[in-house]
Amino acid sequence: MSGGLRLGRHEVWPPVVLAPMAGITNVGFRRLCREQGGGIYVCEMITTTALVERNPKTLRMIAFGSEERPRSLQLYGTDPETTAAAVRIVVEKDLADHIDLNFGCPVPKVTRRGGGAALPWRRRLFARLVKAAVDAASPAGVPVTVKMRKGIDDDHLTYVEAGLAAQEAGVAWVALHGRTAAQRYSGTADWDAIATLKQALDVPVLGNGDIWEADDALRMVAHTGVDGVVIGRGCLGRPWLFADLHAAFDGRPERRLPTLGEVAMTMRRHAALLVEQFSAGSRTPARGERDGCTDFRKHVAWYLKGFPVGGELRRSLAMIESLAQLDDLLGKLDPAEPFPLGALGQPRGRTNSPGKVFLPDGWLASRDDDSVPEGAELADSGG
């Protein structure tokens, strides 16, 4: 692969993007990942309504490390005007260097209102929304990108048409998760669809879905010709995957297989970064430590996946309230335990079953209706 990934005035190497993941890709986790390798690390999803209404929780979520560049922010919106207003806030307050638009969310509470993965079906509204964001961002030189799924289900695919519309609107790239909304996180991602999109567009295309190891990323590039890859679940409990990805794109053979002792050190660093993050917005240091430790709990099972660690110790680790407690429990792990090779190449995180996509009444018959769906804005960020 030649050259980095162009994102406005930024040249990114390796062409690797940490996927936005609500509840995961906060400033602490992104720092942990960024310490491993290059790329772009996208923050948790921010809803345009919450940003325009200056929701305090949302404003706190827009946090970047002092040396984090480019600062990459994902917005969720359904209304072109609200989206443009949110983008203007980002630009005027210099909150980020890159804005990604989320059209991939398959959650029923979102699609039932016509948002997320349901929205590109209303092609005129989709084009208007993306254009509104690009027009509001481009005077400041802030690039806008879109992230989407293949469509609602196999009978209602939207990705090629939506990709062309986004290109026409002036986005810097289009990222495709090779699943439909109906698939949720089940089955396997359709890399052939990613190849089809790559062939259809002139702007860079990024592929997303089922990259569990660095060599999967190289395979995806070889299979699809994409300009970059987006990694979500594969890095859960494995921030060092970004070191492997950097090595892989540089053509270097090394891959990390940390011992349990090294994993424990990474867990400790992750928890400390979350405590630091939560303490910044907290009334007391004790509260910040507890909130950071609570946020860390969800990561424990991912870090320990495949290691021979007893159920009781796992449960205790998943209930920590302080760093001292974490230290005590991590001290009980066998540091020499080698990395479980059986955990390599395996799905991690969500792998739920396919499901019916709930849509607003008459949605499928309204492709050319460009009115904004009622109540599809979300007031809460990160979900």
Ligand SMILES: Cc1cc2nc3c(=O)[nH]c(=O)nc-3n(C[C@H](O)[C@H](O)[C@H](O)COP(=O)(O)O)c2cc1C
């Ligand atoms: C816990 C979780 C939260 C997610 N939150 C978002 C989000 O806020 N915005 C978004 O565009 N995608 C979100 N996604 C989807 C991922 O960005 C990514 O597209 C998906 O996981 C497929 O990539 P993967 O196979 O590498 O995991 C989320 C996924 C997970 C597992």
